[in-house]
Amino acid sequence: MSLAAPRPGADTGAARPIVEARAIHKHFGPLHVLKGVDLAVAERELVFIIGPSGSGKSTLLRCLNRLEEPSSGSVTVEGIDLLDRRTDLNAARQRIGMVFQSFNLYPHMTALGNVALALRKVQGKGRAEAEARARAALARVHLEDRAGHHPGQLSGGQQQRVAIARAIALEPRVMLFDEPTSALDPELVGGVLQVMRELREDGMTMVVVSHEMGFARAAADRVVFMADGRIVEQGPPAEIFGAPREERTRAFIGQVERH
Amino acid sequence: MSNWDRFLDSFFNARVAWEYLPRIVDGFWLTILLALCIIASGLAAGLGLAVARSLGLRPLNWLIVFLVDLFRALPPLVIIALLYFGLPAAGLSLSGFAATWLSLSLVLMAFAEEIIWAGITATPRGQWEAARSTGLSFLQTLGWVVLPQALRMVIPPLTNRTIAITKGTALGSVVAVSEILGAAQAGVSFSFNPTPLTLGALAYVVLFVPVVILGRWIETRFAWKR
Numbered sequence: 001m002s003l004a005a006p007r008p009g010a011d012t013g014a015a016r017p018i019v020e021a022r023a024i025h026k027h028f029g030p031l032h033v034l035k036g037v038d039l040a041v042a043e044r045e046l047v048f049i050i051g052p053s054g055s056g057k058s059t060l061l062r063c064l065n066r067l068e069e070p071s072s073g074s075v076t077v078e079g080i081d082l083l084d085r086r087t088d089l090n091a092a093r094q095r096i097g098m099v100f101q102s103f104n105l106y107p108h109m110t111a112l113g114n115v116a117l118a119l120r121k122v123q124g125k126g127r128a129e130a131e132a133r134a135r136a137a138l139a140r141v142h143l144e145d146r147a148g149h150h151p152g153q154l155s156g157g158q159q160q161r162v163a164i165a166r167a168i169a170l171e172p173r174v175m176l177f178d179e180p181t182s183a184l185d186p187e188l189v190g191g192v193l194q195v196m197r198e199l200r201e202d203g204m205t206m207v208v209v210s211h212e213m214g215f216a217r218a219a220a221d222r223v224v225f226m227a228d229g230r231i232v233e234q235g236p237p238a239e240i241f242g243a244p245r246e247e248r249t250r251a252f253i254g255q256v257e258r259h
Numbered sequence: 260m261s262n263w264d265r266f267l268d269s270f271f272n273a274r275v276a277w278e279y280l281p282r283i284v285d286g287f288w289l290t291i292l293l294a295l296c297i298i299a300s301g302l303a304a305g306l307g308l309a310v311a312r313s314l315g316l317r318p319l320n321w322l323i324v325f326l327v328d329l330f331r332a333l334p335p336l337v338i339i340a341l342l343y344f345g346l347p348a349a350g351l352s353l354s355g356f357a358a359t360w361l362s363l364s365l366v367l368m369a370f371a372e373e374i375i376w377a378g379i380t381a382t383p384r385g386q387w388e389a390a391r392s393t394g395l396s397f398l399q400t401l402g403w404v405v406l407p408q409a410l411r412m413v414i415p416p417l418t419n420r421t422i423a424i425t426k427g428t429a430l431g432s433v434v435a436v437s438e439i440l441g442a443a444q445a446g447v448s449f450s451f452n453p454t455p456l457t458l459g460a461l462a463y464v465v466l467f468v469p470v471v472i473l474g475r476w477i478e479t480r481f482a483w484k485r
Contacts, residue, residue, distance in 0.1 A: 104388065106404050118394055122394040
């Protein structure tokens with residue numbers, strides 16, 4: 001099956017969205033970074049957010065698990081209102097896995113320890129069960145033989161895959177990727193993208209901020225182009241990359257394609 | 260008697276040394292006890308204040324910063340004297356041991372808080388974000404992710420400061436604590452000979468050289484694999 005082919009449940013609007021952000025505004029002091037952004041992500045959908053730096057795409061992603069507090073608007077994940085004070089944010093965050101540009105592995109723990117920590121402390125699993133699940137998650141990113149290594153002993157690509165394992169071990173309903181390959185040497189990018197491709201084949205709902213346009217073309221259901229704190233244009237990758245309607249989209253695509 | 264003989268008789272007098280050795284040994288154990296008490300309560304209080312400060316409650320932080328600056332600014336001997344000679348006027352009297360313990364604990368607390376706080380703020384923000392994104396609470400993140408890294412980072416300055424303040428136990432001699440220096444000074448008064456001070460100096464070397472080595476060992480032991 002081609003990755004670009006639409007799959008059941010992937011058609012936007014029909015299914016109830018897993019993640020829904022409405023009218024998100026975000027101010028950093030005098031800076032107005034997000035200017036009323038709406039984004040709904042359906043089950044099993046892979047949404048790819050592109051745009052020039054400073055367009056607010058990372059900030060939008062970080063609003064989706066409330067690492068960043070939106071100044072106004074609403075964010076719901078599986079119907080849970082993340083901005084409601086009564087919401088147990090720590091419980092809700094287990095449904096939302098996040099992978100960071102700089103991996104952010106815990107340097108004082110082994111790969112296994114990194115993956116097992118939240119299983120034990122948040123989900124309250126015993127050591128044996130947590131470690132079994134952690135090993136299974138490491139196997140999904142093809143690093144079961146690195147379980148005992150510390151982050152400093154792993155390559156950047158391996159570290160990022162451990163970070164992915166740390167997130168998927170909690171069995172999230174959606175995964176957020178914040179420029180997951182931007183800090184990697186070019187030869188290490190492939191391994192991380194391969195793991196993301198496999199996650200997608202397993203039906204994981206994903207929101208990806210990245211400059212990997214080739215991956216976006218091949219794997220995304222929908223590409224969202226952001227500029228200046230707004231969504232300028234969105235649609236299937238063939239449309240956004242092949243026949244963008246907006247001038248700004250055309251300019252941006254033209255610039256990145258030239259590289 | 261030549262000058263050299265006089266020097267030897269003053270500082271290395273075997274008869275005096277033998278006579279006062281038991282008191283110096285008693286002082287040695289008392290110094291260890293006092294030092295352990297100070298290290299335990301000073302570091303624990305410093306860690307507690309650093310954790311409290313990380314909660315980010317502004318009035319609480321003002322109070323913490325005020326306390327820390329106060330006890331970093333005051334000479335330890337002044338605090339000891341205030342507690343030992345001043346408190347009885349308020350109807351509360353502390354033993355020399357308690358006054359020294361409390362004073363040096365407060366000083367170590369202040370320095371330890373600053374050092375540990377520096378370690379907490381030096382831990383990359385991404386560590387907090389990664390841990391919180393997996394559902395760990397603020398305190399779980401602090402305890403399992405941030406503090407283990409922060410403490411490792413600050414072990415060298417923390418050991419240095421701990422050793423420096425622990426040596427301040429000698430100040431207890433001013434308020435009649437017969438730790439090493441107190442015992443040695445008493446020996447000098449009784450024997451009219453400074454040899455007990457030589458013994459005292461030796462006792463400090465015997466006590467603190469291993470502590471310095473231990474500090475070095477801790478630094479290497481807790482460096483993580485890279």
